Amino acid sequence: MHITHEWYEQGDLTIGAIVSHILYVFPSISFHQHPSHDFIDNPVVIRKFYQHILALVFAVDEINGNPKILPNATLGFHIYDSCFDSRMTYQNTLDLLFKSLHFVPNYICGNQKKIVGVIGGLSSDTSSSMADVLGIYKIPQISYGSFEPAINDHIKFASFYRMVPNEDLQYKGIIQLLLHFRWKWVGLMTPANEAGDQFLQTIEPMLFKNGICSAFTERTENSLHFSGNIFDIVDQSKLFSQNFMKSKANAVVIYGESTSIIWLTGVIIPKIMIRLILQQFAGKEPEWKVWITAAQIDFISNQIFSKVIDINIQMLQGAISITIHSKEIQDFSNFLQDVKPSGQDEDGFIKHFWEQSFGCSLSNATVMAGIMGTCTGEELLENLPTPYFEMSMTGHSYNIYNAVYALAHALHIRCSSEAICKRTIDGNRLFLQNVEPWQLHSFLHRISFNNSAGDEITLNEHGELAGGFDITNLITFPNTSYVRVKVGKLDPQAPPGKELTINGDRIQWHRAFTQVPPLSLCNANCLPGYEKKKKEGKKFCCYACDPCPHGMFSNETAMVLGIFIKHRNTAIVKANNRSLTYILLISLLLCFLCSLMFIGMPNKATCPLRQTAFGIVFSVALSSILAKTISVVLAFMATKPDSTIRKWVGKKLAYSIVLSCSVIQVGICAFWLATSAPFPDVDMHSSSEEIIFLCNEGSVLMFYGVLGYMGFLAIISFTVAFLARKLPDSFNEAKFITFSMLVFCSVWFSFIPTYLSTRGKYMVAVEIFSILASSAGLLGCIFSPKCYIIVVRPELNNREQLIRRKM
Template sequence: MVPKVHTVVCSGNNPVHIPHEFYEQGDLIIGGIVSHIHYIFPIVSFDEHPSRVVIKNPTVIRKFYQHILALVFAVDEINQNPKILPNVTLGFHIYDSYFDSKMAYRTTLELLFKSHHFVPNYICGIQKKVVGVIGGLSSDTSSSMADVLGLYKTPQISYGSFERAINDHIKFASFYRMVSNEDLQYKGIVQLLLHFRWKWVGLITPANEAGEQFLQTIEPMFFKNGICSAFTERTEYYMQFTGNMLDMVDPSKYSSQTFMKSKANAVVIYGESTSIIWLTSVIIARNVIQLILHQSVRKEPEGKVWITTAQIDFISNVLKFIDPNIRMLQGAISITIHSKEIQDFSDFLQVVKPSGQDADGFIEDFWEQAFGCSLSNATKMAGIMGTCTGEEMLESLPAPFFEMSMTGHSYSIYNAVYAVAQALHIMCSSEATCKRIKGGDRLSSQNVEPWQLHSFLQRISFNNSAGDEITFNEHGELAAGFDITNLVTFPNNSYVRVKVGRLDPQAPPGKELTINRNGIQWHRVFTQVPPLSLCNANCLPGYEKKKKEGKKFCCYDCDPCPHGMFSNEKGLETCARCPPDQYPNEEQNQCIPKKTNVLSFGETLAIVSTFSALLFSLITVVVLGIFIKHRDTAIVKANNRSLTYILLISLLLCFLCSLVFIGMPNKATCPLRQTAFGIVFSVALSSILAKTISVVLAFMATKPGSRIRRWVGKKLAYSIVLSCSVIQVGICVFWLATSAPFPDVDMHSMSEEIILLCNEGSVLMFYGVLGYMGFLASISFTVAFLARKLPDSFNEAKFITFSMLVFCSVWFSFIPTYLSTKGKYMVAVEIFSILVSSAGLLGCIFSPKCYIIVVRPELNNREQLIWRKM
């Protein structure tokens, strides 16, 4: 329920009223509570009523005078626009909060109930209708105003308050604000630090509830994103100083200011604009003290990147002739309220003069303190500083004192005025509330109640003159983002703010920040851009970070990368593995492509293997030719020449199949390698087994009455060769049908090479082929060993025994050697085993016979055979 307001004529003794106000009559009034002036509030002695105590010596935050002018400009612009509230004149009434919660209550009530004798809830004097109030700047001021305005359901639009203390839209149902939620700032700060890889960051906050809330929110976000706070500076300063600038700070702390000593280059400053005054005042005070102590004046802290939040504007509150040290803030990166340049606003500022501004109760103090002169010859200031001409130009003031371009806070005020005007326009266009006085054109303000605007403000949506859409979200906040600006300072202590980025609340999570790092001008002392802000220097490429015990996790030692890993940039947390086809160099700071590992025909090892295979093949052909040429001799006939031919041909194929292992693996050679080798060797071993069994059976058949004689002959030998070979063929066919070998690459077995190989498909089948050959060799060796001493002049058993011994020795040593080698050397081991075992069979079995046939032909006859038997 809205409290009933009584209109009466008030009388009585009038206390000293609030001296600063700016009033312009209109049909409907837009109120404004700005934060522009600091007072020296005297100590209350209770000798007289506190309301009668004279407040003296106002200190103006000159830059904030633009906030007042922005409101005036917006109202004047609307009144001149026939498309908004035609035939209705807007007025305004502006008061100051004096940066004090108690005064914010007082001026808010004064705004609603203009009274020299302060009587809350009664309208005294000139009747007016305040339809909405713009203000305040800080959370404390806005909250104090909301306590009063909320009772009367008067719309309040803050132009600079972010904190969550007044986020409760149920408690403050009449509260709106022209800024985005502060949570977006927190995300932007973290993303900004991550973008530039600043992990060692200082924090400066005011020692109040808002500062603690900031720390409680931002520090967990830092930890989650791997950022450490190098220090946390809680500042205590009071603007109610006694006229001495040094009273703002505690002089005992000048020598121990943490931010001056820390090696953290990135420092986040949270608070109000007075935080900048505190910062610059600390520098000035330190220099003054050093001069008093006859020390050399230290320069401002260099090498800092100041990161400021949207509540902060770059202001100076010292006299114009004292160096405000704005240059120490060169390169500062600020999250600022989004703004655009408004047409004609700069022209409006250029014609602002103190003459003819009797209704403006702010301009006199502003003008005198901005230009260091007096508008009245009667004041003490006139004798000291001279008299103002009234023709001084605002554009001559440096930016820390006054800006000609519209600041973010002024832009918010401008939009807030338009939001109220647009809501009134819609209401008057759609409702019968805006009635005219009978017979006149003037609006009867009695028919417009402030609470009626809420339903229109909550769904307001329009584009301002700069093209920005103005609309509130469900929390009564402007649905807009923030600008990222870079501070560029000049030798005359002025500056410009350059937009280098944007915080967009509509962007996907984690992508809210966009920034043009090439557009940033850093502090001149930085030799590396962007500068570093780390607990210790970045680890060089080839090293990774190792946590220091007892230190924050951002402090670390640098250890070389583990074997097989690399890091190719400075400051990497951990080393990484190279892609599978690459390996780290000796310095472990880059990856090198791996070489291919394959036994190609051009390599020495392949040339030797090829030459050996061809040489042994030629020898085998020569031996086969010798046996064919002397096929009718006794020694050839005695050893079953058909089996001899089969054995020699299979040995020839064994030598030649080793060539299949050389060269690039492909779909044709991979299935052929092991299967061809296994089948051909099985035929050779089967022939040897058949020859050995034939020798044994031939001896046993010579005994009288032996039944074995019927088994002696070619059929048995052929049957043994065929049956033993068919089993190996069956194993190989099953292998090819179920899991055939195929071309493959092995990138992991060798650190610097990629092995091109034939994947066996089924290792079990591969060792099954080898195992079956070992089985045949073992039987042949056993039978030959037992028959080695049979009385026969051309008994092959002893030669077969020795050849099988060589064969088994080669292949039993093959398995461990094969498993312990990699790449082309594994292939070379198998080729070597094939050649050596085949050459062993060829040499041990056929060299004695070739010796007799070629060198001692006289022994190759039947008579010699019979003689030797006798």
């Protein structure tokens, strides 16, 4: 069986291409009659993908008109179709290399132009099938849409390049997108193939690690070929489980090739619409979905499900997509407006595209002409709805455009390096020496150039595009068209965990959502006064909210800082360095909050931060207490006549003490993080019945170094406060600081043996208790007497009373 759609244009140097545009009917062979009897020449055109072909032609024409690139040679091209089938991909790739009537591999006619590089394919299957053939002959292949992980093996696929970034960045983007909108209960939809397996194996551990649960996982046989007289895609609707229909997950991640969207809009969305209608009739609130699509997916349609998709495209309103980065190329839209079927005899794709796009026939002699009418040939592509054809350059077309330029730049460097492309005296082009395809690899491996849109196009050491992704929002219109608005990006150069930047204000959600952004949770968050309780047999994102035990919950906030700010101009607040008091109160507040970092699943963010943050914050608190105590002593000594200490009294000394003492602890923690930072780990020895997730401290010596420095500051503060405890009350709070330091030291001295004698999760509990107890001791001993006077005995909170007490 030989099926071909091709477009050939002659040139001094020829670029090959395998695109995915036409879908043929491939019936199963029954062996009861000759296979050719079952074949029906009725191709299905994925109309939007015709732009991929035009993008390649546009790029070649643009290069041939540019005197700065290959000035002494012209580029030609030869485009074939993969027909979305591996068998056709193998056949057409060989036919591209060894064009002959009898299809003889390794045989090249004398006048046949050698292919110097091939662009393709769109999908992982197409790209890998092409690579099997092209790799043998070391011909450069640049894929414009494949993320196939197996082709990352540059020993086996040394000739393979791709104009898409590494897919790991997309996985990170999906996770960060879900975390950004706090979607913790999400659905996953993938094809039932190797790429879908790889996606699930990669994304599910990442979801678990970030506290996100998969509500359901739908695996679909995403076949678009005929089986008898009915599309297999219809049969696949039987596999659509009730989990999807009943799930509360409002966020659904769709992974797969572009044809996945046909399955979604042709089968899944009609089921959803029926359910929504039934819910409305039953008086229930309809459950809408937020669709999150991967970069491989484009919003496409074909004539089989066109009427269904015209209706259901509205359901995709508000979809958020990780898309291949693209920019508008100057003059490309004008180029598309000039595309007509007349005068395009070399274009073997346009006939079926034009007829299926405009519902007419280009030939008066066909049956279709009598049914649908004859095409005028003056129809305009810009009048086609967006799901069928776009006038702006899509991400895949942008990749093809850049791939053509990458090959052209590599050829230009090759021609310039040895001056093998020259003109004869009479001006005719002459190719003095053949350019072998394998010679281009050394140039492609380090290719870097700026395209006409201003983007820097660079391939990294793995042959992948060194770039990022766009985040787009789908906005639909009643006329079945849509626009994709860029609302963010994924930047691989950003710090880890910060790759995603998104402008939520630009997103237009589905009109039916009453809350934006919508929620996607297994159950609502627990209200104050309730605690989470695990549901047996359910995922950790699903929990019950039980009332907290009596006496274990308070709905009142810690208001000491507020009291001191409100009464900041009173005598007792101003008596002993008001600024130091604020610093101490803020640091104590952070000390209480530090305990929250010890709760929950250990991860790469909390493990390094929780011990270092705890050490630094407590050091600031202890430094503030030490500064307050020293200030009390110096203030009393400065009252003596002719005292030389008076020049030391003031805020500068206090701030210097806080800063210098805190900086030392910061240095210790920074050295700890730089040399042996804490990291997430598991303990399989403390308990024989369970595996405990915990934070490995990295360096135990550094951990006790942090505690030791805190102990040093506490002992110094206690000593100074103890010696100053008998100074007049109006000048000092040393008595209360002495008590607070006594409590603090007692807690942490008892912490060390207790901590060393416990194992597993109880070690964390001991540390949390020590943090809360010592923080409460400092807060209570130092500030309770002052709060008592401010709130209960305000008549004592004046300068006269303080002086009288001193006398």
